[in-house]
Amino acid sequence: MKVTLKVWRQSGPDAEGAFETFTDVPVDPAMSFLEMLDTVNVQLEAEGKEPVVFDHDCREGICGACGAVVNGLAHGPGKRSTLCQLHLRSFNDGDEITVEPWRASAFPVVRDLMVDRSSFDRIIQAGGYVSVRTGSAPDGNAMPIGKPVADRAMEAATCIGCGACVAACPNASAMLFTSAKVSHLGLVPQGQAERDSRVLGMVDQMDAEGFGGCTNHRECEAACPKGIGVEYIAQLNRDLVRANLGSAAK
């Protein structure tokens, strides 16, 4: 089978970008999307042309490095899938496939399909942790955590930080990403001591990075490779209000 690829090429953060078209790219239905880009790149390199730049690493859908908007959909048409787990069997012979990078002011383009997601790291640095000195922890079973709570915390903690939620959001909002970490640590007893300062700090940083606000379209949830739900956004909202009422009361 053959497809036509329109891939966004941009030589640097401040350069003008444009689509480059690769016609009649031979592909195998069992190939992953990134393997198709590999094929294009091997050809380009052999011709002495610069390969298409894209982030990728584990190719198992867990590292969160890969991602691009394929035919208008973050990570492409797959369900609960990263780009590396999207296979060409999701397309038809002769399809034209458009590929462009995540678009958000907080994710500036580095080159071609590669974007800078360090804003996510800074959101975590603003409070997405439990301050615990190595060696000072009590026994792991000292604090029982009911299975339902542990399971819900785990759901939230499965976030891979790929940025698809931002890419798919009409407002380029990072609420799903931020709320997943706020909720994961807010649900478990270990996270309680810093619960208020965490949500205040992380929401502050999220806004400072230039992400948009949430208007409850739920596009993030639909694009999330881990299926993290918007109920965690509600929990972030509640925690933020709680933290404010708490600080106002003091």
Place this chain on the structure above:
Amino acid sequence: MNAPRTPLNLDSKAPDGPIETAWDRHRQAIRLVNPANKRKYTVIVVGTGLAGASASATLAQLGYNVEAFCFQDSPRRAHSIAAQGGINAAKNYQNDGDSVYRLFYDTVKGGDFRAREQNVYRLAQVSVDIIDQCVAQGVPFARDYGGMLANRSFGGALVSRTFYARGQTGQQLLLGAYSALSEQIAKGKVKMHTRTEMLEVVVVDGKAKGIVVRDLRTGAVRSHAADAVVLATGGYGNVFYFATNAKGCNVTAAWRAYKKGAGFANPCFTQIHPTCIPFMGEHQSKLTLMSESLRNDGRVWVPKKQGDTRPPSQIPDAERDYYLERIYPTFGNLVPRDVASRAAKRMVDEGKTVVPGGMGVYLDFRDAIARLGRDAVADRYGNLFEMYERITGDSPFETPMKIYPASHYTMGGLWVDYNLMTTVPGLYAVGEANFSDHGANRLGASALMQGLADGYFVLPYTIGDFLAGEKAGFDDTSHAAFKDAEKAVAQRTDTLMSLSGTKSADHFHRELGHLMWEHCGMARTKEGLEAALPKVADLKERFWAEVNVPGSGDTLNQALERAGRVADFIEFGEVMVRDALTREESCGAHFREEFQTADNEARRDDENFQHGAIWAYEGEGVAPSRHIEPLEFRYVKPSQRSYK
């Protein structure tokens, strides 16, 4: 073999005396840095996986300044994140007879008596602290209904000591370490350098005092000076090209350290993981692992008849060979990885493959679904089943999984002493990058344990012993050693850029991988290894003549990154083959066909090979020298491993 130019200092510094108190006595004996002086020292940590992130965070908590580096866009993406199954710890929460001693025993035995006993005992000791630490960070380990931590069993053990977070244990542990690292970054104690690749270790007056890096965004080459350097740069499984490692995993950092005098230990000890999705075609870029935990409930089988092409549902039980249960009745489907892998290979070699024209065996959940119900099976393995279906298009609920062994983990690595220091003073190696704890074969769920043990609980103490003897605050990047290293990096880049061949670096990597798998893979022979040596040399020659790296060196250039890593893999491949060739025995994952028992198990030669083999760089175009660290087994007496 050449006479070594400079003898390596292979003093393991492992304490003598009772093993139970060895670590305590060692900590008592080594030097400490005054708390007020710690902030005057800077430590470079390369790599932000489990070992690197936990070491960086802990060193910063202690007061040291840390400069951390990773080639990924974020420290959260290191390949530790892909570990699925779990992490071992001798908590004995299940009350099933586990203990520190038993974990120690299982690990030494599982490693086929090729690891240092004192290191392994320490690993088992701190394993319990790791779980406590991770729980306190908020890692959402699986729990039972009473709210207590849950465990499962894993290959090579008769107790349930594996802690897990669904099939994403590595992810959760890494995110725990990453959050601890993030806290220290926010506090300014760790300076994080992302998208930065280490290309040289800088040795000043015989001690590691810094690194030279390339900023992958801009192509800029920079020097960073420090009082000590820690490599947490992972394993070299991608030497086989088709491996379960992430695409970015590479040997470059370790290789550059080797060329600066760090001994490389047991490079031929590469683990082949038994349960990966089989190779399906040349279009593939990697192989995907399916957690070993699947063997808890899945049954491995092949048709009894050769060349049986019936679909699995039409093969009655009487015509199926559940070969692991048949050959190893005690451990059954839970035999260690090397044993399971070789058994699969034997079945396929006998013509009983289940992948037409290829290689594979079945891992069947039919009986588990009948016994436990579909929901319970989905609860345990749902995300793994989904992953399998996404890649292959088949649902393991409906039809057995097809699996086959693939390169997964490397027990070999930079030689380190009990303090985790390499043969270069001031240069440390932690996690998969070192060779220390797994011997010739690693047990399941022990990689995460070792990475975090090194990073949280061992290195942060032992590094003080070296730093206490150093004048704090080395920052002279204008030193000739830095300039020379920068020049070497620039020269290498220029050479790669100047080549105008017609092939991509990936092309050579695939060729190397094929060669290594063929000659130095799951089963090795003297003839095969001897034939491989000139082939690797030829490949190296062709690479430097025929590769084409487009673009330029002073900008973001992924083709250049790939080419540099492939070049190092080719050079490394030679040492790996030499190691496999000289180790004339079978042990753990290293299987020389000439050395096997009557029932096809590995036959060790303890008289001649009860040692670690350490390779030292002797210069360009000169064969490396081989050194040995003899191993002593005072507690676990070497025996023929039996899992029957």
Place this chain on the structure above:
Amino acid sequence: MNSVTTIVHSSVGKKVLMGVTGLIMVGWLTIHMAGHLIMFSGQDAYNNYAHFIQSGFGLEPALLWGMRLFMLAAIGGHIWAAVALTQQNAAARPVAYAAGRQNRVTTYPARLMRIGGMFLLLYLIFHLAHLTAGVLSGSEFAMGGKPWVKEDAYANMIHGLSNPVIGVVYLLATVALGAHLRHGVWSAFHTLGLSDPRWDAIKSGLGNLVPVAIVGGFVVVVLAAMGGVFAPPDPAWHPPAHWLH
């Protein structure tokens, strides 16, 4: 940071403000709609109800102005937050997807919140001018040529909806309101943090029920007025003398 500055400052705070002001308006709309149903009880009953409101709920006329200012503040806050968030959202993606972004799950009501909100604001101004302030008193088009009489709200309503064009405008506004509430009510609960699965039924139940009830109530009244279901207003109707005190 205290709670007021957080609301002004953070995107989530602005969303909370939108949710709270939105729910205030929903509460008011519910009462307003229920009041309209009194039309079915005839001229006296409806005018009595209108007078009860106009007289400051039978207590103090100033209360009516207090109520109006409160509602104005709610509307103002709602609009301010909407504008501020819209600006933030536009700035968050300055470069649009060249090939367009496809939606997977979002609904038309959600996508039409901004344009629908603006339409509702225009409608509100018209509605207040038309029936609350009587600006169009005597207009052939808007009042069937009849005068607007403050105390005779029943007659105002019937005359005001005697032109089918005006009736259709009211129906359209009602549909727009329904769409706005369809997304808005659920969103408000969500923004205010009802995340627990226990609340899911209530959240989606109210999210569906409230718009249906409010729109249903209004549509029934408008259609009844347009279809001549209500008895024609008695031209001789006069407010009781004690109202004039």
